[in-house]
Amino acid sequence: MKKFCSILLALALVLSLAACGGSSSGSGDSGANSGASSGSGSGDAGSSGSGSASDAGSGDSGSSAEGGAFMLGGTGPLTGDAAIYGNAARNGAQIAVDEINAMGGIQFELNYQDDAHDAEKAVNAYNSLKDWGMQISLGSVTSTPCEATAAETYADRIFALTPSASSTATTAGKDNMFQMCFIDPTQGTLAAQSIAEKKLGTKIAVIWKNDDVYSKGIYDTFMAECANQGLEVVSDTNFNNSNATDFSVQIADAQSKGADLVFLPMYYQVAALIFAQAKSVSYAPAWFGVDGMDGILTLDGFDTSLAEGVMLLTPFNANSDDEKVTSFVNEYKTRHNEVPNQFAADGYDCVYAYKQALENAGATPDMSAEELCGLMIEQFTSMSFDGLTGSNATWGADGAVTKSPIVVQIQGGEYVTVS
Numbered sequence: 001m002k003k004f005c006s007i008l009l010a011l012a013l014v015l016s017l018a019a020c021g022g023s024s025s026g027s028g029d030s031g032a033n034s035g036a037s038s039g040s041g042s043g044d045a046g047s048s049g050s051g052s053a054s055d056a057g058s059g060d061s062g063s064s065a066e067g068g069a070f071m072l073g074g075t076g077p078l079t080g081d082a083a084i085y086g087n088a089a090r091n092g093a094q095i096a097v098d099e100i101n102a103m104g105g106i107q108f109e110l111n112y113q114d115d116a117h118d119a120e121k122a123v124n125a126y127n128s129l130k131d132w133g134m135q136i137s138l139g140s141v142t143s144t145p146c147e148a149t150a151a152e153t154y155a156d157r158i159f160a161l162t163p164s165a166s167s168t169a170t171t172a173g174k175d176n177m178f179q180m181c182f183i184d185p186t187q188g189t190l191a192a193q194s195i196a197e198k199k200l201g202t203k204i205a206v207i208w209k210n211d212d213v214y215s216k217g218i219y220d221t222f223m224a225e226c227a228n229q230g231l232e233v234v235s236d237t238n239f240n241n242s243n244a245t246d247f248s249v250q251i252a253d254a255q256s257k258g259a260d261l262v263f264l265p266m267y268y269q270v271a272a273l274i275f276a277q278a279k280s281v282s283y284a285p286a287w288f289g290v291d292g293m294d295g296i297l298t299l300d301g302f303d304t305s306l307a308e309g310v311m312l313l314t315p316f317n318a319n320s321d322d323e324k325v326t327s328f329v330n331e332y333k334t335r336h337n338e339v340p341n342q343f344a345a346d347g348y349d350c351v352y353a354y355k356q357a358l359e360n361a362g363a364t365p366d367m368s369a370e371e372l373c374g375l376m377i378e379q380f381t382s383m384s385f386d387g388l389t390g391s392n393a394t395w396g397a398d399g400a401v402t403k404s405p406i407v408v409q410i411q412g413g414e415y416v417t418v419s
Helices: 004-018 083-103 119-132 143-156 184-197 213-229 247-257 267-279 325-336 344-363 369-380
Strands: 070-076 108-114 136-140 158-161 177-179 204-209 232-239 261-264 286-289 312-313 384-389 390-395 406-411 415-416
Touching: 004 158, 070 083, 070 119, 070 344, 083 108, 083 325, 083 344, 108 119, 108 213, 108 232, 108 344, 136 143, 136 344, 143 158, 143 177, 158 344, 184 213, 184 261, 184 312, 204 213, 204 247, 213 232, 213 247, 232 247, 247 267, 261 384, 267 286, 325 344, 325 406, 390 415
Parallel strands: 070 108, 070 136, 136 158, 158 177, 204 232, 204 261, 261 286, 286 312
Antiparallel strands: 312 406, 384 390, 406 415
């Protein structure tokens, strides 16, 4: 009955807005960050999918019809090549919402809209969420769409905390846009430091995507930190969307120059092709990736043995024996029949960080989005947060998070921490 009432109320709201001309739609810089191969998304249990603006969102708890829930919205690729990221973030966020709503006290109503990893579609989805009544936002899951929606949340004074959009342009010049994930430059620096400190390679090759803000942002700081750490980069090659399926030139360059570790600042779809092509020429260096590599073990049709030994920088290890991590992983497996990746954990952490901030601020669901925005800026720039993706996380005024990463290695289909 609650959901029926909520749907009627949301429908009435949409109709009244339409009668007044609705809200204006912005435009964004379209372009995909992911490679040519597609991954499979997680299941739909307990989540709203890409419903319309009149949908009451994910779950029935805390219906806004009773005025007791904070309206939490976000956009992500629930379909298309990057769907594994969007579905994971949404599913993780939904688990957190369900847990928190069951506790009593703070209540959330979650609505995730599909942006298909496209900036223009993300802005359209954002406008649907605004019409729905969104008060606080999870931004967008991937960087290019989030750069577009961040401009909208800034103009509308809606606070946003993205689980995984890592580009610096996402937050630049926006006091109300924050990130749960590491920013791209930080990943590059931390990767080089980890390789040097753990003595993972002596001759380094880098293969990167030159028309991708995610890959280039990581590459730039990785190269700078390699120089600081005294790491020898013997091969530096790149590619773009026009030649993102044949990596024979890049692999041959690294192999001929004796690179014993190859750094891949990219998403897992392209990395999967590189691993297969390297094996075909009997090239078996150590492989080191960043957070975009997470998810490769669930890529449709991928021979997971090719990822054996791959290392990646991540804030989350699903095989940790930490009690909170174990509980989350078990619940995720029960709902979706797969192991959660870091994007799922980031989505989960975002909701719990919101809970903490809202409680600390004494916020109530009857507050306007602009009122909540001011309170959230105050809280996120002053509090610390312990989550699945790191302890003692803090945020600067620039929206960037500070927390400790870990290096994991894929062994037997599981992540093992590299000491």
